[in-house]
Amino acid sequence: MFTYIVKRLLWTPFLLLAVSFITFFLSLxxxxxxxxxxxxxxxxxxxxxxxxxxxxxxxxxxxQYGRYxxxxxxxxxxxxxxxxxxxxxxxxxxxxxxxxxLAVVALLxxxxxGIPLGILVANKQGTALDPLVVSISLFFSSLPVFITAPFLLxxxxxxxxxxxxxxxxxxxxxPRLLLPALVMALPSISAIIRLMRASTLEVxxxxxxxxxxxxxxxxxxxxxxxxxxxxxxxxxxxxxxxxGTLVEGAFITETIFGIPGVGRLAVDSLFARDYPxxxxxxxxxxxxxxxxxxxxxxxxxFLDPRIRYS
Numbered sequence: 001m002f003t004y005i006v007k008r009l010l011w012t013p014f015l016l017l018a019v020s021f022i023t024f025f026l027s028l029x030x031x032x033x034x035x036x037x038x039x040x041x042x043x044x045x046x047x048x049x050x051x052x053x054x055x056x057x058x059x060x061x062x063x064q065y066g067r068y069x070x071x072x073x074x075x076x077x078x079x080x081x082x083x084x085x086x087x088x089x090x091x092x093x094x095x096x097x098x099x100x101x102l103a104v105v106a107l108l109x110x111x112x113x114g115i116p117l118g119i120l121v122a123n124k125q126g127t128a129l130d131p132l133v134v135s136i137s138l139f140f141s142s143l144p145v146f147i148t149a150p151f152l153l154x155x156x157x158x159x160x161x162x163x164x165x166x167x168x169x170x171x172x173x174x175p176r177l178l179l180p181a182l183v184m185a186l187p188s189i190s191a192i193i194r195l196m197r198a199s200t201l202e203v204x205x206x207x208x209x210x211x212x213x214x215x216x217x218x219x220x221x222x223x224x225x226x227x228x229x230x231x232x233x234x235x236x237x238x239x240x241x242x243x244g245t246l247v248e249g250a251f252i253t254e255t256i257f258g259i260p261g262v263g264r265l266a267v268d269s270l271f272a273r274d275y276p277x278x279x280x281x282x283x284x285x286x287x288x289x290x291x292x293x294x295x296x297x298x299x300x301x302f303l304d305p306r307i308r309y310s
Contacts, residue, residue, distance in 0.1 A: 015286065016286055033273065034081045035048050035051050068279070077279070078276035083274075092262070092265070092284065099250070102181055106180075106182075106184035106188070109181055113193075114188065115196055119227070121133045121193070122204065134197070137194060143186075148183055149257070163175060188242060192235055196232075199230075199232075199234045241292065250263045251267055
């Protein structure tokens with residue numbers, strides 16, 4: 001296991017270099033000039049040239065890329081073009097933490113609801129409960145966020161008056177966090193229910209489950225020790241991908257609910273062609289997915305002793 005982890009970690013810098021090179025190339029030669037967008041329609045060509053010279057944007061591609069990588073290795077991700085005077089690292093730090101807290105709550109809601117319901121409907125196969133729960137989960141997974149968010153606002157805020165409509169206090173215990181987290185959790189709940197149901201049905205037919213029941217174990221012990229543990233392996237993949245998206249933010253959800261996270265920052269940066277911020281976000285997302293995939297592989301070995309890495 002240790003050798004496998006070291007190998008994966010050694011490949012990470014090469015992966016990040018490939019991602020950074022492609023992103024940097026697209027940002028430099030893609031449509032839209034960030035300096036011209038910043039200065040607006042009535043811009044002075046001399047001012048544009050002077051700003052580009054100050055930021056080193058008039059130098060050859062490889063020189064710009066090499067300087068960016070060297071600065072990034074030393075912890076300098078550049079300065080935002082849209083938000084003048086703000087280092088990209090400091091700008092992203094608070095935004096990422098805000099989006100991560102929202103995503104963690106959404107993930108916990110998805111797991112707390114999806115795993116038990118998936119196990120329940122698998123054990124109730126053939127009854128009316130099974131197709132009912134699966135149909136409801138499919139219905140909610142097919143709805144886009146810009147439909148579910150206003151609907152939940154209508155139900156919980158206007159009709160039931162149980163939750164505040166929007167805002168952000170920066171605290172995970174803030175009740176204003178529940179509604180946007182629920183909006184983000186609905187698709188994952190649907191996916192986890194169906195995955196957990198299919199996996200549980202497969203495990204229920206295994207010989208070791210029948211042997212555990214033949215030994216006289218209670219149904220609770222059989223479900224918790226044998227069925228649930230083995231059925232969780234496919235769900236771990238979904239959880240790992242969710243962990244990788246913790247730093248991405250939710251563009252539509254954060255915009256609707258007024259949450260100052262990475263999602264809103266990404267939208268503002270894309271429209272402003274703020275390439276230093278876009279580059280940093282791309283690298284951050286790549287690191288998060290590499291880390292999440294490694295954690296998933298390690299979790300597989302703990303859940304199933306038959307899995308070994310070399």
